[in-house]
Amino acid sequence: MASIPCMVKHLRTYALFFQSLFILPLAQAQVDQWDWTPKESLTTEQRAQLSRYCQGSYISNWKATDTKGTDLAADLIVRDENGVIHLQGEAEIIQPQSTLSADDIEGIPDDYYLATGNVTLRSENQLIRSSTGYIANSGDAPTVFKDAKFLSHQSGARGEAKSLSRNQDGVVFIEEGFFTTCEPNEESWKLYGSSIKLDPKNGFGTAKHVQIRIAGLTVFYFPWLRFPIDNSRQTGLLFPSFSYSGSDGISFSAPFYWNIAPNYDATITPQFIQKKGQGIDLEFRHLSPYGETVYEQSTFSDNDEGEQTLLKLKSTQKFNQYFSAGFLLEDNPTKDKYPEANSTSIGEKDHYERSAYFSFNNGNFLNKVTYLTYQTPDDKINQPFEWLPRIDSSYRLATSFLDYKVDAQYTDFYAPEEKDFDGQRIVLNQDVKFDLKNNWGSLTPGVLAQYRDYDLHNYATDSDSSTSISHITSYVDSSLLFERNFLNNQTVWRQTLEPRLSYLNSPFESQNQIPDFDASEPTMTYSQAFSHTRFNGNDRIGDTEQVTLGLESRLYDENNNEKWAFKAGQIFYLEDRYVGIDGRTDKNTAIDNSKRSDLLTSANYNGNRYSLTGNLNYNLDDSEVNLAQLVASLEPVDDIKINLSYLYSINNTDPDDDAKQASIGTIFPINQNWSMFTQYTYDFLREDGTKEIAGVGYENCCIKVSMSYQHWLNDNNEFDRGVFLQFILRSLSSAGRANSKANNIADSYWNQGKVGY
Structure with missing residues (x-):
């Protein structure tokens, strides 16, 4: 074996660069089982790291070497009169951080290296295979892998591209390929793209004609998509949500994220309800050196009631370990009308809070000044007392034998209705x-x-x-x-x-x-x-x-x-x-x-x-x-879950607080991947069922899907019903909509066992 110290000094750079490809939603195609190890062949420690639905793992046996410089190996190594080195037959170039192998490799030091036939580039937890690979070390020519297949052992992301190239500025181009995190022979979803450009300097990528396919069917299509390739935030569309219910028809929302600056951003969410109308939600966030400020607005144009709006502005600031301050402003400008569709954190209330505070806290000595008022949209509801202001002060002295605590408070109560x-x-x-x-x-x-x-x-x-x-x-x-x-x-x-x-x-x-x-x-x-x-x-x-x-x-x-x-x-x-x-x-x-x-x-x-x-x-x-x-x-046996609850509360001071109801919810597997869940809640005082749910769910190592039919008593004491669909793609995103108006067994199923998601 010969040693040529500078033969392929740039191989490590390319291997490390392509590492960034494997944690991103790129575009690739076809399944292969390189380095795939079934669960039964894994060690106990490796099996413990798998989620219950995963059937194996990619295990890399490649190890970095202690060799300095570059080692060459081939059946025949020849340098011609032009200085081109030819490695023929089981050619291999070994460096400390990467290994390039092919049927044949030829190249000129510090110029180019061309590998043909069964090309493989390996580095730590990374693998690229292709029919040919051209690595350029100088000039304007790009580095190119043709018919490339690539894999990240650590993330489980893999795919294929017709062409995978990188120019001298570090920009990567991927042509006609897909990306997935699904296991071999279990391709539940793939992300396809006809052309993808990745710019590491700017931290983002762009893709054309992007498709997300589930079980071979295209469920989302984007003519053009811009996405981050590092930890920086990027402007773009987020995944939409949708649902169907008997009273609303089809409901749909499509959030748009706007990265305005490093310390503030916005999310704009258009809303559509087939039988009700349309609206828009806004969330604006600002991050200062001391804390966060968030503005939220939900506006909906109802076909019957007209405009429905809710507003919220909240800020929490901590100036140092002792002093903090904040405020909360909530408002319902469309008096006693509430948006039918609302993705913000503010919902329907009897009273909307407007408050501000300033606090000093050194552990056992606390002082706080609070100013609190309310908006009460419904004139029929009594308005609560306001604080104009409230001052709290407390001190505690605790030893092994003595515990002394003093609380002092001054409040200026104001009755807005000026009665009583x-x-x-x-x-x-x-x-x-x-x-x-x-x-x-x-x-x-x-x-x-x-x-x-x-x-x-x-x-x-x-x-x-x-x-x-x-x-x-x-x-x-x-x-x-x-x-x-x-x-x-x-x-x-x-x-x-x-x-x-x-x-x-x-x-x-x-x-x-x-x-x-x-x-x-x-x-x-x-x-x-x-x-x-x-x-x-x-x-x-x-x-x-x-x-x-x-x-x-x-x-x-x-x-x-x-x-x-x-x-x-x-x-x-x-x-x-x-x-x-x-x-x-x-x-x-x-x-x-x-x-x-x-x-x-x-x-x-x-x-x-x-x-x-x-x-x-x-x-x-x-x-x-x-x-x-x-x-x-x-959980009487593995994977079968039963939730039981019963409440009997009688003879309360307020008869409206009396309750007598029971509920049973179950989750049980149909087979390895399919589950069914049900729930039934009965109110003995109403002598009627108040919640009925039946649904099915599917889960494997890379996808989770849930569909349920729900019939429930809403806040207006009226029955509503709907069909809800949710799914999540590991390492990509989630879509669908849950029933935000009622906690239920569907939420329990969706939130259980999501290891790796």
């Missing part, structure tokens, strides 16, 4: 507790001091008033912790048992003169039973003297993963409660005289094939269930 009342409120909450604990238990006594001061204006009487309230709450939380180990299938598991006891004393204070700006009553659960306040918000200080008993038990497997958690608790009231959410308080008239709460229970299980979450509130006095929740996910 509004005013200013000052809040001061101080919570101090002592943490006494060790490995087997804890004892935490504490005091919560609350102060409220109000300056109020009554619009009905056009009068002003002031009132205030001070309150001290004391509490003691305690727990014990018992543990034991036991054998479960020859492995050591651990069980904990934790009894809890909490005492809370919150004396009665009359609050007849205290308004309600933001008070609410929480849902009673096991966790809420150990809270030190009866109400959410700052306008109600609930009175109670109570003892809460709880018992928790957990099971941990041999790897210390929590498998089971059981909780049960109950509140025992020592005094009646006289403070209600409406503020009318009378020491002689109790609003709640029950001696104990419901029995509050909770259970959770996390297994390899099953998971379960359940909550049950049982009234021991009336022997009835007030709350029952169950969510279960089951």
Whole structure:
């Protein structure tokens, strides 16, 4: 074997350059199985990297050499009188970073090299094969591979081109070819192009007569396409989405991305609904050194209602580790009309927010100023209080024994309708507790001091008033912790048992003169039973003297993963409660005289094939269930998934919150690639099904397709139906449309198992 140090010094440059071709949507054609290794022949580590639908992988056995310079090998090596070196018969040129082989190779050092017959160029994770290859090292002549086939082992991208060339400026030209990431003999999709030009200096490529074919059928055609070939963003069309429903007919949208500058861009999305009208959505993004600002607008021209528009402007800026600021402006200029088609993040609401804030935060000391107003498009809906402004400040000091937290807040509430009342409120909450604990238990006594001061204006009487309230709450939380180990299938598991006891004393204070700006009553659960306040918000200080008993038990497997958690608790009231959410308080008239709460229970299980979450509130006095929740996910055998849920919530403060419904959703395979999914939801109070879904899905290593029929109860309490199609091409893009108006089992199927997408 001879060694000629400068023989083909440019081969490595070409091999590395062509590497960029394999991660882009180019144009190529035909399947080959170079370096293809079936799954059963892969190592355990290689198989672990495959998605469940992939049947093998491209494995390159080429290795870089430690040889310096260039080595030549052939049956015959001859240099003629013109200085042309001829390698005849199994010719090979080996460099540290690449290898060129062919039946015959000839060339003049630093000028050109021509390879003919079974040409192969290999480098790290890259492969090019062709009938002929001309590599130019000088002059204006381009480097050209004829009838080229190329492969990227790492990405799995492969294809074919009639001609693959590169000029001296680094611009690549590809003629008549395709590109795909599908496995051999599984060509679900291909991207074809008649002519492609790639300009690495400018970072983009252009293609003519581009087709995307699925199962041999052309589903998209672009006369001309411009696309990025590096990480820089490029202006161009994005993939459209489409759907069909009984009430809308055909729906179609085609987003256009506009890369205006490195730090700002826009997405413009025309919308069309056959039976409703047409519209356009806009998203404009700006990136500053401190944060992001986004403007969104959705406008739709409805055949019946006319123009429907929503606007949103949001900015979040962080100036340094301490200071941040932001604002949010939402608007519905077409009063109480909402776009039928909308791809933005703003949707139909009762109230649209306009707010701004400035914040200082150094960890345990937080200060924030917020200005908040609303737009309420529907005149029949009461407008919420506005903050003009709100100032929050909090500080926390925590040691191993002492935990002290103080929260201060000032709010200037304004009632936009100027009826009833509004005013200013000052809040001061101080919570101090002592943490006494060790490995087997804890004892935490504490005091919560609350102060409220109000300056109020009554619009009905056009009068002003002031009132205030001070309150001290004391509490003691305690727990014990018992543990034991036991054998479960020859492995050591651990069980904990934790009894809890909490005492809370919150004396009665009359609050007849205290308004309600933001008070609410929480849902009673096991966790809420150990809270030190009866109400959410700052306008109600609930009175109670109570003892809460709880018992928790957990099971941990041999790897210390929590498998089971059981909780049960109950509140025992020592005094009646006289403070209600409406503020009318009378020491002689109790609003709640029950001696104990419901029995509050909770259970959770996390297994390899099953998971379960359940909550049950049982009234021991009336022997009835007030709350029952169950969510279960089951996978009894591989690939079969069953989702179950049940909700029973009765005797709520607001009857509109009562619910009694059940749902079952399933995903099960038909064969290796096909799956079917269904869902049915029944409302026992309506005595009717509110959601019915049936669909099929197909997935292999390079494509995923889902089609479903859905019949559901929409937000207007009316039934709607539609057919939804989605598909995604690995390493290319996705298309189709999901049902954005209802969460369902179709979303679960679409989002599961998307390894490599």
